[in-house]
Amino acid sequence: MKYLSGKEKEEAKNFMDLAAIVANGSSCLRTKCGSVIVKDIEVIGYGFNSPPGNKRLEKCLKDDLPDGFKSDKTCCIHAEERAIMLALRKDPQGITLLGSRLYFIRLDEKGEKTFAGKPYCTICSKMALDVGISEFTLWHEEGICVYGTEEYNQLSFGYKR
Numbered sequence: 001m002k003y004l005s006g007k008e009k010e011e012a013k014n015f016m017d018l019a020a021i022v023a024n025g026s027s028c029l030r031t032k033c034g035s036v037i038v039k040d041i042e043v044i045g046y047g048f049n050s051p052p053g054n055k056r057l058e059k060c061l062k063d064d065l066p067d068g069f070k071s072d073k074t075c076c077i078h079a080e081e082r083a084i085m086l087a088l089r090k091d092p093q094g095i096t097l098l099g100s101r102l103y104f105i106r107l108d109e110k111g112e113k114t115f116a117g118k119p120y121c122t123i124c125s126k127m128a129l130d131v132g133i134s135e136f137t138l139w140h141e142e143g144i145c146v147y148g149t150e151e152y153n154q155l156s157f158g159y160k161r
């Protein structure tokens, strides 16, 4: 992983801001997240989290899950998954995804960007790795941090609460 500086950081900040705008479309009752995928400064995919079909639920499913529920506990398709699916709709061969960079941001209740915690979502880390995205970008207190997708996947699997 590396923290960006200078011109690279400015450029990345613009894409983070764009991801935050995308996040506003989310209908999730819990958290709004956004993601954009960029290849050679072109946005090739974007998405926000929300329940399948972008439905608006009365109540988050997560609230009623039994203890020990085995699978992904979010009610939503994740923002990163949506961004990848959109990129694949536009380019079913997925060539544009190869070597691309994914940006992820989560908003707080006021709609402001928040710092991400450590990588933990193995659903998205595996998917990003599988389609050939080369970098995964988060916003930390220390700045904008770029992880290699392989590294991001390993860190996600090593996540401890």
Ligand SMILES: [Zn+2]
Binding pocket: 028, 029, 030, 031, 049, 050, 051, 060, 074, 075, 076
């Ligand atoms: Zn949700």
Ligand SMILES: [Zn+2]
Binding pocket: 078, 080, 121, 122, 123, 124, 125
């Ligand atoms: Zn995820």
